[in-house]
Amino acid sequence: MITPIPSFLKTALLATALLSTGQVFAADDGIVVYNAQHESLTKAWVEGFTQETGIPVTIRNGDDTEMGNQIVQEGAASPADVFLTENSPAMVLVDNAGLFAPVAPTTLEQIDAAYRPAHGKWVGIAARSTVFVYNPSKLPEADLPKSLMELATPAWKGRWGASPAGADFQAIVAAVLELKGEAATLEWLKGMKTNFTAYRGNSSVLKAVNAGQIDSGVIYHYYSFGDQAKTGENSKDTQLHYFKHKDPGAFVSISGGGVLASSKHKEQAQALLKWITGKDGQEILKTGKSFEYAVGKNAQSNPKLVPLQQLDAPVVDASKLDSKKAVELMTQAGLL
Numbered sequence: 001m002i003t004p005i006p007s008f009l010k011t012a013l014l015a016t017a018l019l020s021t022g023q024v025f026a027a028d029d030g031i032v033v034y035n036a037q038h039e040s041l042t043k044a045w046v047e048g049f050t051q052e053t054g055i056p057v058t059i060r061n062g063d064d065t066e067m068g069n070q071i072v073q074e075g076a077a078s079p080a081d082v083f084l085t086e087n088s089p090a091m092v093l094v095d096n097a098g099l100f101a102p103v104a105p106t107t108l109e110q111i112d113a114a115y116r117p118a119h120g121k122w123v124g125i126a127a128r129s130t131v132f133v134y135n136p137s138k139l140p141e142a143d144l145p146k147s148l149m150e151l152a153t154p155a156w157k158g159r160w161g162a163s164p165a166g167a168d169f170q171a172i173v174a175a176v177l178e179l180k181g182e183a184a185t186l187e188w189l190k191g192m193k194t195n196f197t198a199y200r201g202n203s204s205v206l207k208a209v210n211a212g213q214i215d216s217g218v219i220y221h222y223y224s225f226g227d228q229a230k231t232g233e234n235s236k237d238t239q240l241h242y243f244k245h246k247d248p249g250a251f252v253s254i255s256g257g258g259v260l261a262s263s264k265h266k267e268q269a270q271a272l273l274k275w276i277t278g279k280d281g282q283e284i285l286k287t288g289k290s291f292e293y294a295v296g297k298n299a300q301s302n303p304k305l306v307p308l309q310q311l312d313a314p315v316v317d318a319s320k321l322d323s324k325k326a327v328e329l330m331t332q333a334g335l336l
Contacts, residue, residue: 030056031081031268034071036064036167037126037255041290042084048284049275055268064090064167065323071260072097081263082272084125084255087171089323091122091256101261107274115254115295117319122258124318125276126285127293129311130172130251132241133224134216135209144241148176148218148249152191161197161205161217164335168202168220168253173330174321175251179314182329189333198335203227207234220253225291225304244312252313255292 035042039061046057060080062070068090071078078099085091094100100121108120115124134144139159145151151160162169177185197214199205205217206224210233227235243249257276259269275281282299285292293308294301301308330336 030058031263031265031272032058032060032079033082033084033272034067034078034080035059035061036067036083036085036090038086038290038292041126041284041288041292044284044288045276045281046272048280049272052275052280053271055271057272065170068093071099075099076262078260078262080260081265081269082257082259083122084257084276086128086253086255087167088124088254088256088318089171089174089321089326090167091258092319092321093323094258095121095319099261100258101263101266103259103273104270107270107277110274110277110296112295112297114315115318117317119319121319122256123273123277124254124295125257125273125281126255126290127252127295127308128168128220128222128255129242129293129306129308129313130175130249130253131219131221131224132216132243132249133206133209133219133235133238134241135212135214135237136239137237138212138215141239145249146243146245147247148243149180149188149247151195151218152188154195157195158197159215160195161199161208161214162192162219163199163201163205164192164330165198166201169218170323170326170330171253171321172218172248172251174323174326175253175314175316176248177322177326177329178316178320179248179251182325185326186329186333189329189335193334203234206238210234210237212237218249221305222291225302226289229289229291242306242311244310246312246314248314250311250313251316252293252308252311254295254318256318 103123202219202223208214224235257273263269282294282296285294
């Protein structure tokens with residue numbers, strides 16, 4: 001008769017195994033993740049990590065701005081060990097407050113330099129591309145804009161939509177600010193205010209374009225791919241236009257991950273980031289249903305996506321994306 005191994009002994013054996021590989025963890029301690037990434041994606045990452053390491057993880061979900069501001073308000077008293085975002089401006093907010101610990105060098109080495117800030121205080125974990133979604137029955141391909149900046153001109157009045165209150169679009173504005181400067185960005189935002197229709201969420205923009213309620217919109221790519229993978233009912237009458245040519249409309253937004261300097265479980269927290277940015281974590285981006293881009297070295301994204309290398313995205317230093325100034329300018333232009 002084989003006697004089952006008690007759970008406490010399994011944990012002890014796991015801790016011993018991790019210790020033998022140079023990874024020192026307090027086996028009875030878990031970590032808290034403040035998560036602004038998609039709940040299903042982070043859940044898949046956490047489940048894979050816990051299954052492999054035995055380290056329990058508690059997830060607290062919110063949006064980029066909400067969670068970033070909460071961490072700043074909590075400061076050194078924050079119960080969070082790890083912060084994960086959809087877009088990098090929220091990472092910059094926490095970073096500028098001096099609240100991140102440096103990411104382990106072995107983790108940084110797993111991600112292409114284009115998808116992480118040079119200072120190493122946080123790291124890219126996934127990416128998403130800005131796209132122009134349009135209804136071909138309302139907008140012929142020959143009439144597509146050559147640049148995101150064209151959408152502020154009179155020719156586009158009443159012809160496009162966006163979700164300005166969301167962190168996704170605010171990240172795009174932060175990229176325009178970094179690439180074009182404050183004066184040009186404010187002028188563009190004022191033109192946007194005159195021309196566009198506001199929606200609540202990128203999914204609503206996609207649905208409105210699909211229904212022919214508006215000709216086009218600015219969203220992230222994965223909303224369309226995600227809908228297509230389900231029923232396609234909200235995207236079947238749309239196409240995606242990629243601006244390319246290093247245009248602001250080709251901006252690739254980096255989802256970030258960082259370890260809080262105040263964390264009392266830094267080894268475990270660092271281990272989670274290493275797992276997400278490693279082979280298994282990035283493989284979830286390829287095989288799962290998030291349709292976000294993998295950013296690990298030699299990692300492959302979902303084959304349905306236009307390869308990152310073909311997007312011809314502008315070079316933007318993610319650590320300089322100023323969400324506060326972007327929101328300030330959007331407010332000044334009457335968008336918020």
